[in-house]
Amino acid sequence: MxxxxxTLEVSAIGLGVQNMSRTYQTTIPARPEMLRIIRAxxxxxVTFFDAAEAYGPLEVERILGEGVQPFRDSVxxxxxxxxxxxxxxxxxxxGLNSRPDHIRTAVDAMLKRLRTDRIDLLYQHRVDPQVxxxxxxxxxxxxxxxxxxxxxxxxxxxxxTLRRAHAELPVSAVQSxxxxxxxxxxAEVLPLCAQLGTGFVPWSPLGVGFLTGAIDExxxxxxxxxxxxxxxxxxxxxxxxxSLVALLKTxxxxxxxxxxQIALAWLLAQRPWIAPIPGTTQMxxxxxxxxxxxxxxxxxxxxxxxxxxxxxxxxxxRLPPAVQxxxxxxxxxxxx
Numbered sequence: 001m002x003x004x005x006x007t008l009e010v011s012a013i014g015l016g017v018q019n020m021s022r023t024y025q026t027t028i029p030a031r032p033e034m035l036r037i038i039r040a041x042x043x044x045x046v047t048f049f050d051a052a053e054a055y056g057p058l059e060v061e062r063i064l065g066e067g068v069q070p071f072r073d074s075v076x077x078x079x080x081x082x083x084x085x086x087x088x089x090x091x092x093x094x095g096l097n098s099r100p101d102h103i104r105t106a107v108d109a110m111l112k113r114l115r116t117d118r119i120d121l122l123y124q125h126r127v128d129p130q131v132x133x134x135x136x137x138x139x140x141x142x143x144x145x146x147x148x149x150x151x152x153x154x155x156x157x158x159x160x161t162l163r164r165a166h167a168e169l170p171v172s173a174v175q176s177x178x179x180x181x182x183x184x185x186x187a188e189v190l191p192l193c194a195q196l197g198t199g200f201v202p203w204s205p206l207g208v209g210f211l212t213g214a215i216d217e218x219x220x221x222x223x224x225x226x227x228x229x230x231x232x233x234x235x236x237x238x239x240x241x242x243s244l245v246a247l248l249k250t251x252x253x254x255x256x257x258x259x260x261q262i263a264l265a266w267l268l269a270q271r272p273w274i275a276p277i278p279g280t281t282q283m284x285x286x287x288x289x290x291x292x293x294x295x296x297x298x299x300x301x302x303x304x305x306x307x308x309x310x311x312x313x314x315x316x317x318r319l320p321p322a323v324q325x326x327x328x329x330x331x332x333x334x335x336x
Contacts, residue, residue: 019280023281041286054082077116081102100138175277212258241316
């Protein structure tokens with residue numbers, strides 16, 4: 001199954017490689033196994049791989065570049081710039097940085113790490129409140145003219161920023177959190193994407209593991225795990241939120257699938273231009289996730305499931321406050 005993000009064709013389900021250098025900032029996976037997972041995913045039809053310079057920092061791009069090297073020309077590499085990271089050392093400094101000179105330097109370093117001559121889909125990871133989006137689009141235009149970037153996208157941006165960006169240079173994809181656990185994009189972002197002809201890539205499509213059924217009231221999180229600071233997983237909220245997992249388990253039994261596959265297939269059924277990128281460092285989970293592309297709901301089943309999901313009120317916030325502050329930001333106006 002294939003999907004279109006603007007004019008870019010990708011597999012319906014991609015592979016997010018964010019945790020392949022350090023899982024939830026707590027453990028370091030074995031690199032040879034991460035390469036095996038990337039290559040096995042491709043054998044199962046995955047053509048869409050998602051990274052960022054911030055993941056590692058830098059190291060995840062190196063892993064992905066090595067992993068896809070044998071079949072580079074048959075896959076789509078997506079990666080992201082925008083945090084204030086030294087592109088050579090990986091040293092992370094406070095705040096964001098989408099200054100044109102920094103973007104150019106960052107992209108050249110990305111190409112080396114990814115062992116490629118072009119980035120298929122380059123996102124601004126977060127909107128820089130100091131840099132007009134028109135200036136960012138201008139740099140991407142230059143990089144496209146040089147053949148270094150083929151398509152571009154935005155992550156977690158404000159609506160007006162997306163409109164302005166698309167007016168300067170068509171935006172192929174928007175990447176934001178979206179799942180049964182967090183349905184925020186449904187109100188305004190998805191309708192705007194439909195209007196613009198822009199694809200949508202849900203990150204955390206399995207609710208950082210919650211929708212797999214692997215998390216309950218007894219789950220403890222290590223220091224550095226972002227879920228430790230998310231109030232939707234706090235003890236006072238999680239018991240209520242587990243009703244969503246119960247629903248998934250019921251549907252999994254009904255469809256002879258797993259809760260994760262139901263959650264991913266539900267996303268695919270919402271719009272034909274949605275392509276989720278579940279991340280994993282486990283071969284079995286990758287195999288399970290990619291299997292969701294074969295799962296179908298009849299119109300009646302989808303209507304029933306949508307109604308059931310809408311009837312469950314999720315308690316708690318989706319991100320820690322310090323992280324949430326970078327979402328929905330609008331770029332400043334262009335200087336006249």
